[in-house]
Amino acid sequence: MPENHNHVTVNVGKKDDLDAKGCGIALLAVLLISGLFLLFVHPAVGIVMLVVVGVSVYLMVRGQRKHERRVAELRALTARKDARRAELEGLATVGPTGVCGFCGALEQHRDGYGVPFYPRAWHQGDIDRPVAELT
Numbered sequence: 001m002p003e004n005h006n007h008v009t010v011n012v013g014k015k016d017d018l019d020a021k022g023c024g025i026a027l028l029a030v031l032l033i034s035g036l037f038l039l040f041v042h043p044a045v046g047i048v049m050l051v052v053v054g055v056s057v058y059l060m061v062r063g064q065r066k067h068e069r070r071v072a073e074l075r076a077l078t079a080r081k082d083a084r085r086a087e088l089e090g091l092a093t094v095g096p097t098g099v100c101g102f103c104g105a106l107e108q109h110r111d112g113y114g115v116p117f118y119p120r121a122w123h124q125g126d127i128d129r130p131v132a133e134l135t
């Protein structure tokens, strides 16, 4: 049985990612509180810390949005590939008149040794190729 390699697996919010994100947020919170405290004791150091916290938060939010956009794109691509595959596999059947729905052959598909094939198995490459080319 042919394997289907056209599906895209997307892992979102794995536990390790969440732990790392939680540590990053906790570190930023500590730096923010320290920066606010240092603002009164050593204003220059406090300002630098607050700028570092601000830039870090900006970069985190930007990275998260970029990741979410990429995940949405991959899910849409997977949906398009699934729909196209279903459409092509729906064609690769024998109709009520005995004609192959994919290519219109009047006789059953047979290999060089006379072994018969179902239309879907015979046209598997013709189905896989256009699905894999979708981007």
Ligand SMILES: [Zn+2]
Pocket (backbone or CB within 6 Å): 100, 101, 102, 103, 104, 105, 109, 119, 122, 123
């Ligand atoms: Zn055919």
